[in-house]
Amino acid sequence: MNWIVVEASEISSERTAQVAGLRHDHIVSILKKKTNDSVLVVVPGLGNFRYQITMISNNKTVLEEVETLPRVLEPLTIHCMFSLPRPQTAKKILHLAGAYGLTSLHFFATETKNKEYWTSPVYTKDWKDLLFTGLSQTGNDHLPSVHMRQKENWKQFLTSWMGSVHILDREGSCEMQKFPQSPSANKDTLFVFGPESGWKESDHLFFKGQSFTKISLGNINLRTEFAFSSLLYFLFRN
Template structure:
């Protein structure tokens, strides 16, 4: 936790904040802050700030806003679709989305996926906490939109997407490593990650009918979280 993440509604009128949860424990036992020390704070959807420690007690830290600082980086203006991954994989995806600040995440169950994954707490109640861990790591202030298409048809979702669609595939026609598309041109671009077993023949025919472009990250099979991480790395680097 390099940054302390707080919500705007937690601020008092004097722009101070009282923390009594794991953030307090982190400030007190990991960062070992004392009164008058400074703490890096990210306020969700607001920006990056320096707060001063007013007091630290056994069960509470009180901080007050001192000044704003330049944004750590501009969020990645992309959208990503995932064929319902295992809950442990979803945790890593959510963390990375929070770290890089992408625009949105959508989870849908394609025909080959285990629908029981929907019952996991990661999809029902804990998902936002994993986004917070990513935001706290990098200082990203943008909270991605998240959609769980449990009762929606994934092909209809893709067909109605208003923008470019790139289907991630090991043997895709476009190579992310040589694609130099400016980030501001990716505002409405959706990157589609399929099952780790790969897209089936019917899926590929459907993509061809819609004239979607296929994109490769390299001629190796990657687990979903590593493929997602690779995409983010290449886009962020450019």
């Protein structure tokens, strides 16, 4: 945790904030901060700041804003859709999305066998905290929007998407290295990650009928979190 995440609702009119729980413990036990020391703070939607510690008690730390810092990271303005992954995989996806500042994430159960994953706390209540772990690592201040689409049809969602749709597939005809490198060029682009068992033949026929581009990250099978991190690397490196 390089940055302390403070939500705008936690900041008073005097530009002070009180943090408790894991954030307080991190400041005291990991960062070894004391009164009058400063910490780096990221406020989702507002930016990066330096705050001074004005008080430390047994269970909370009081912070006061002293300086606005330049934005440390330009977010990746892309959208991603996932075939409902295992909760442990989703944790990594949410962390990376928060770290890079994606615009939105969309989760669909494209297969019947994984619908029980919806009941996991990752999808019901923990997803925002997992995004915050990414923000606290990089200082990104853009909080991705997350959509749990339990009752929606994923194919209808793709056909109604207003921007371009790119399907991640090992045998895709377009290599990722040839994709436009500027993140700003991908503002309305949706990248679609399928189940780790692979797309069904009926899915490929659907993609072909919709003229969706299939993009390859390389001629190997990747687990979803590795494919996602590879995509982020390709887009972010420039």
